[in-house]
Amino acid sequence: MDTVDKIKQQIAENPILLYMKGSPKLPSCGFSSQASQALMSCGEQFAYVDILQNPDIRAELPKYADWPTFPQLWVDGELVGGCDIIMEMFQQGELQPLIKETAAKNNENAE
Amino acid sequence: MNIHNNIEQKLLAHFDPAHLEVVNESFMHNVPTGSETHFKVVLVTPKFSGERLINRHRAVNAVLKEELADHIHALALHTYTDDEWQNLYGNSPDSPNCLGGMKRQAS
Numbered sequence: 001m002d003t004v005d006k007i008k009q010q011i012a013e014n015p016i017l018l019y020m021k022g023s024p025k026l027p028s029c030g031f032s033s034q035a036s037q038a039l040m041s042c043g044e045q046f047a048y049v050d051i052l053q054n055p056d057i058r059a060e061l062p063k064y065a066d067w068p069t070f071p072q073l074w075v076d077g078e079l080v081g082g083c084d085i086i087m088e089m090f091q092q093g094e095l096q097p098l099i100k101e102t103a104a105k106n107n108e109n110a111e
Numbered sequence: 112m113n114i115h116n117n118i119e120q121k122l123l124a125h126f127d128p129a130h131l132e133v134v135n136e137s138f139m140h141n142v143p144t145g146s147e148t149h150f151k152v153v154l155v156t157p158k159f160s161g162e163r164l165i166n167r168h169r170a171v172n173a174v175l176k177e178e179l180a181d182h183i184h185a186l187a188l189h190t191y192t193d194d195e196w197q198n199l200y201g202n203s204p205d206s207p208n209c210l211g212g213m214k215r216q217a218s
Contacts, residue, residue: 021212022210022212027210027212028210028211028212029209029210029212029213030206030207030208030209030210031185031187031206031207032210032212033207033210034207052212066169067169067172068172068179068180068183068186069179069185069186079165080165081164081165081168082168082188083187083207084164084168084187084188084189084204085164085165085168087204088164088189088204089164
């Protein structure tokens with residue numbers, strides 16, 4: 001499978017997906033750390049891809065997403081944004097309902 | 112090459128900002144002294160009125176496409192309309208501390 005197909009599959013299969021440097025438990029970048037902490041505090045499960053371990057995705061995703069930097073949060077197949085957007089939504093109280101609703105919707109579909 | 116200056120000039124020309132801050136935060140990271148790799152931008156312009164955050168960021172990224180492709184490693188973006196900026200009393204968020212990712216990925 002080529003890299004873009006891999007990315008498309010990840011985005012399609014994971015309703016809440018964070019592309020980041022490192023892991024939520026051991027982030028390798030301050031921006032990725034902030035983003036994953038905000039996401040964790042929403043209290044729902046989410047998937048992540050460590051782009052430092054996946055150089056092919058790191059190279060291709062910015063082009064596919066038309067978004068130059070990491071982290072990137074994808075919800076329901078759509079790019080929500082990077083660290084600053086995640087943090088601003090979190091502080092405005094917009095992130096949590098988005099994540100909760102997405103998780104609830106997908107749990108329903110799974111049942 | 113003066114990336115700082117390029118960023119400032121391009122944003123001034125494209126967004127007609129009411130307020131613009133371009134801060135070189137490279138010193139906070141694991142890069143040589145004098146580097147121009149990590150920046151924070153605070154941009155306040157009426158052009159952002161009615162635009163979602165992701166579209167505001169996309170507009171800035173498009174203007175800084177060349178710099179992002181070749182020079183900038185991290186760009187913290189804080190984009191506001193005049194009203195939003197006034198409600199913040201002119202305070203933008205601080206950037207997070209470095210966790211050494213740039214060094215790790217180089218090795």
